[in-house]
Amino acid sequence: MAPLRSALHAIRGESPSGAFALPIRRLVLSLAVAAGLGGCVVGPDYQMPGTALSAHHANARRAAPLRPGELTDWWKRFGDPTLDALVAEALSANLDVAAAKARIREARATRRQTLAGFFPQVDGGxxxxxxxxxxxSSGANVSSNLYQAGFDASWELDLFGQTRRGVEAADRGIEAAEESLRSTLLTLAGDVAQNYVEAKGYLARIGLAQRTAATQRQTAALTRAKFEAGASSAVDVAKAAALASSTTANIPTLETAFAASAHRIAVLMGREPAAVVARLRRGAAIPSPRRNLPPGVPADVLLMRPDVRLAERQLAQSTARIGQAEAALYPSVSLTGSLRTSGIRIGDLGNGSSLAWSYGPSVSIPVFNAGRLRAAVEVQEAQRDQYHAAFHQAVLNALEDVENALVGLAQQRIRYGSLAVAVRNYREAGRLARVLYGQGASSFLEVLDAERSLYDSEDALLQSQVLIATRFISLGKALGGGPGGAIDASRPLVVDRETGPRLAR
Structure with missing residues (x-):
């Protein structure tokens, strides 16, 4: 260990004799001076593109700008504990979320890789x-030993900001990955909520079909009794039985749709498809939002929508990459140094007489490359233009989503009110038709028409209730509200063990 320790002292400029301290210190000083020159960058500096937006949404002219956290956990406005629990489980166990977290860790590791370009690389041997x-001549054998140890150091100076722009691009890449995760979380919460509302809607419609079919079977039994008494015809009996069977026939279709929604929720939660079917069957009430969502103003989409923020960060990242490519057009300067010690005995290593060192700069100038480097810059500029267009498109898409959701929710509430009036009237018409038919004062055709119309209107009312909830969910997604609190993306999904050196199997 003593010779190796002596070699380390020599590298640091601490050799006992001091013979090599001055050259090493000069090398360190040269590197420090060159590092101070590394503040230059080339390529465009990023500026967020201006976007001309209206002062208010066309369908919410009296809205005020959103306050921080106002849309956080918007699905809790349904006041449904089961829905809240399902969303929470999905946010913690969804596989798309796990993949998005892994992309954040990848982006962070990429930044550390790029950041290493600011520092020298030292290799020992x-x-x-x-x-x-x-x-x-003598026929004798001559044996000899040679022991060598040394270090090589190299440092490419970032004179024109290639590494600096690379770190800038890596920083924007981390931010883009974080926005991608937020977008995934928002989409996930909306998908769970929508499938939950639809599942509850199918259960409510199944219950309606079962109750209606039971009532229609009672009507069919009354008709048969009248037929046996000679007060009705066989045609009326057949029609009454057919109507009850037709209503019952809707149940298998609704059960299939319910199962599909329940299976989707389970998969979104990272579980097998049938895992939450029984859980969803408990209680069939269709959730209804208890509080409205504030629509905000168009400028809020730039702050709230993670897909818009993702597009903006990708634009910033692509701008930094232009500077990376531009820097390759300029000369590059590297500083290299080496320290060697050798001897025929181990004890000779580190002796002043066995040490050799060298250091000096090297300059590489691109002279001719057939336009490859300039083409690389143009590639990055073209990609920047693509991201620029994608950002503006993302803004327009977000505004479109908000306007569609506002219109859809408002109009569906109007439709629901009209359907509720129709249901009340059809219910009264059905009651009167059955009373009059029992008294022989009306035809059986009026009873059938009243029961069919009542079922159709009640089923449409349930579907409208589902649509109000789904339009509310669409508005929550369009406005960009998401889960509150910090999200830990540092924990890997797979933990490797025994990664060190070991015997191969």
């Missing part, structure tokens, strides 16, 4: 050589 040579 030790060798031991044993040789034997046969002397032809």
């Amino acid at each position: 030790v060798s031991s050589t044993h040789s034997r040579t046969s002397a032809s």
Whole structure:
């Protein structure tokens, strides 16, 4: 260990004799001076593109700008504990979320890789050589040993900001990955909520079909009794039985749709498809939003929508990459140095007489490359233009989503009110038709028409209730509200074990 320790002292400029301290210190000073020159960058500096937006949404002219956190956990406005629990479980166990978190860790590791370009690279090596040579004159064999140790150092100076722009691009990449995760979380919460509302809607419609079919079977039994008494015809009996069977026939279709929604929720939660079917069957009430969502103003989409923020960060990242490509057009300067020690005995390593060192700069100038480097810059500029267009498109898409959701929710509430009036009237018409038919004052056709119309209107009312909830969910997604609180993306999904050196199997 003593010779190696002496070699380390020599590298640091701390050799006992001081013979090599001055050259090493000069090398360190040269590197420090060159590092100070590394504040230059080329390529465009990023500026967020201006976007001309209206002062208010066309369908919410009296809205005020959103306050921080006002849309956080918007699905809790349904006041449904089961829905809240399902969303929470999905946010913690969904596989798309796990993949998005892994992309954040990848982006962070990429930044560390790029950041290493600011620092020198040092490699050390030790060798031991044993040789034997046969002397032809005497026939004797001559053996010799040679021990060598040394370090090589190299440092490419970031004179024109290639590494600096690379770190800038990596920083924007981390932010883009974080926005991608937020977008995934928002989409996930909306998908769970929508499938939950639809599942509850199918259960409510199944219950309606079962109750209606039971009532229609009672009507069919009354009709048969009248037929047996000679007060009705066989045609009326057949029609009454057919109507009850037709209503019952809707149940298998609704059960299939319910199962599909329940299976989707389970998969979104990272579980097998049938995992939450029984859980969803408990209680069939269709959730209804208890509080409205504030629509905000168009400028809020720039702050709230994670897909818009993602597009903006990708634009910033692509702008930094232009500077990376531009820097390759300029000369590059590297500083290299080496320290070597050798001896025929281990004890000779580190002695002043066995040490050799060298250092100096090297300059590489691109002279001719057939336009490859300039084309690389143009590639990055074209990609920047693509991201620029994608950002503006994302803004327009977000505004479109908000306007569609506002219109859809408002109009569906109007439709629901009209359907509720229709249901009340059809219910009264059905009651009167059955009373009059029982008294022989009306035809059976009026009873059938009243029961069919009542079922259709009640089913449409349930579907409208589902649509109000789904339009509310669409508005929550369009406005960009998401889960509150910090999200830990540092924990890997797969933990490897025994990664060190070991015998191969």
